[in-house]
Structures are given as structure tokens and as C-alpha cells.
Amino acid sequence: MKVEPKDTRMPKEVMIRLYTDMVRIRKADEKMVECLLAGRLLTFFHSGQGQEAPGVALCASLRQDDYLFPQHRGHGINKCLPRGMTMKEIIAEHFGKATGGSHGYAGFHCCSIDRGIFGYGGIVGGDFTLAAGVGIACQMRRKGQVVVCCFGDGATGRGPFHEAMLMAAKWKLPVIWFCENNLYQQMTGMAVSHPKVDIADFAYGYGIPSAIVDGQDILAVYEALQPAIEKSRTGEGPTLLEIKTYRYRSHSEGMRDHSAPGGRLRPQEEIDAWKKRDPIKLFEERLLKQGVLTDVDIEGIHRKAVEEMNEAERFAAESPYPNPKDMSKTLFAE
Numbered sequence: 001m002k003v004e005p006k007d008t009r010m011p012k013e014v015m016i017r018l019y020t021d022m023v024r025i026r027k028a029d030e031k032m033v034e035c036l037l038a039g040r041l042l043t044f045f046h047s048g049q050g051q052e053a054p055g056v057a058l059c060a061s062l063r064q065d066d067y068l069f070p071q072h073r074g075h076g077i078n079k080c081l082p083r084g085m086t087m088k089e090i091i092a093e094h095f096g097k098a099t100g101g102s103h104g105y106a107g108f109h110c111c112s113i114d115r116g117i118f119g120y121g122g123i124v125g126g127d128f129t130l131a132a133g134v135g136i137a138c139q140m141r142r143k144g145q146v147v148v149c150c151f152g153d154g155a156t157g158r159g160p161f162h163e164a165m166l167m168a169a170k171w172k173l174p175v176i177w178f179c180e181n182n183l184y185q186q187m188t189g190m191a192v193s194h195p196k197v198d199i200a201d202f203a204y205g206y207g208i209p210s211a212i213v214d215g216q217d218i219l220a221v222y223e224a225l226q227p228a229i230e231k232s233r234t235g236e237g238p239t240l241l242e243i244k245t246y247r248y249r250s251h252s253e254g255m256r257d258h259s260a261p262g263g264r265l266r267p268q269e270e271i272d273a274w275k276k277r278d279p280i281k282l283f284e285e286r287l288l289k290q291g292v293l294t295d296v297d298i299e300g301i302h303r304k305a306v307e308e309m310n311e312a313e314r315f316a317a318e319s320p321y322p323n324p325k326d327m328s329k330t331l332f333a334e
Helices: 012-037 052-061 073-083 087-094 128-141 153-157 159-171 199-206 218-233 268-275 279-290 295-318 324-331
Strands: 067-069 147-152 175-181 210-214 239-244
Touching: 012 052, 012 073, 012 087, 012 218, 012 279, 012 295, 052 073, 052 147, 052 175, 052 218, 052 279, 067 128, 073 087, 087 295, 128 147, 128 159, 128 175, 147 153, 153 159, 153 175, 153 199, 159 175, 159 199, 175 199, 175 218, 199 210, 199 239, 210 218, 218 239, 218 279, 279 295
Parallel strands: 067 147, 147 175, 175 239, 210 239
Antiparallel strands: none
């Protein structure tokens, strides 16, 4: 099923929050790139510019007691920020500081158990079976909780994806498989590794519903999530959502941006075409047309987002490094 965008009407304050969070995520990503190029990050960075809409729509659809596995693209910022983590926690973790979300020990693998964010592993596709396990726990509790496992198109080529899909389908686990398909698996285009165009087709073999969604339209993503989440909450099992989106920058900052075979560069015209459908600009135009925001409002939102990121950078720079003697307190639970 392909979800077509609609002129969805929702409360004004909700639409403003969705737009504001997308702007915050874009400014956060730009700040991370800036800090990396200045030599201030202790990690690398996988920019997620262009993929702001899926995470914001997702977090707006979840309950506080639901669970979320982000993915490495953008280092999970497009989920962590709208889910409640602060940029101070996120950037301090990348600086290796004690005030970071994981006390400076995890690098870019941020998590926040209190907010239902389990983080993401260093192995691509390593979270699939973990999400299925959390789905079992949600099912046993019978509180209507769901777990969302986010991943890129490349992860569908690994065994754990199919193992977890099979388990979730057979046991009707409350799991949403949330694939952000940006067409490139690190440096390999989809056409090279996949026999079919749509990842959503995998769902057919497991007897579960699926949908293909325009990931540049935040309201289309929001609309697709509602029936999927409702099915999981009421015991009807998992759904696979394929969110068609695009990243503007290379797989990882500083790497050549090419696609196998032959090491060909991504076509600039392809990048430019996707930038014309920037998710922030598309939603901004809709909100201006509907009278939800004015140009003055938009300028203020952007200004506040820049101030937030600058303050987070200052906070991280001034924060202390962790004391190695305290490491055991953050690695083990009592």
C-alpha cells in the first residue's frame, strides 16, 4: 500500500511543534558537522540532513511508555530531540563529557532509558532481534505498549532483519518496522543490491501489512503511522513502513560520496532534485499557506534553534570529562 499525502488538519500547536522540531534537528545536524570539522567531536558523524520528517512524525505518534530504537543516520538526533533528549546531552556525549546522555562513555551511541530510547548498536541490523525481544515484553505486560525499530535500507540485507520479522509476524508482536530508505547503503545504491524497488515488498512473505510513504512529507508519515500503531496496540501484530527519503550529505563526513560499482559519484542532479523537496521547506510552505505561521514566526523559530545549539556547544565544551573510577556505575545495573 502506498500512502498518499493529504491536506491533514490537526491542531495549530501540534503543527507548529512538528515544524519547530524539524528545524531544531536540522540546526543540530549542522552544528555537529561544524564541530566535527573543527576537531571538537571525539567521534565521526553520519549527517541526516534531509531526513528530519520521519523521526519527528514518529515521536509525535508515540506514547511516553512506548519504546524506540533509533538508527545511526544523524546519530538518532531526529528521534532523540523530539522524544525529549536535550541537545546538551547529545553533543556532550559526542564530546566525551560526563554530562552526556551516556556519561561520555558511549560516543555517538546515545540512549535514554527513562524516555524509552534504547539507543542503537555499532553493528548494522543489530537491533532487530532486540526490538523483537522488547516486543515480547510489551505483549506480556498487556498495557498496549509498542516498540519501533528504525533502520536504513542497507540493514534489510542482513539475517537478523528476517529472523526478527518472522518472529514478530508469527507471534503478532507489537513492533513497527520503520525503514528510512534513503536509496544508498553507505556507498552502494539500492539498484545494485536489491532485486526490487520497494523494501515494503518484504512484508508479503511474512503475512504482515506494509506501506510506502513519502518521507519528505511529514504529514504523510504521521498518517501512515496511526493505523500501524493502532494495530500493534490492539494485538494485531507488526507493520513494515518504508519511508522513502534522502540524505543530502555523504554517508559519513569526510568520506567520498560514491556508489558502487565503479566508484561513481552520486549524480549532483539527483541531490539537487531531492533538495527541491526539502521536508522543512515543504511543511513551511503549507503552514504559511494555511496561516498557521508567518515569516516572522519562522524567523524566530530558526533563531531560537540556532541559539539552542550554540548554548549546547558551550555547555559541552565547559563540561568535565568522566572519572574512569565511575565507569562501572554506568555500565552495570544493580
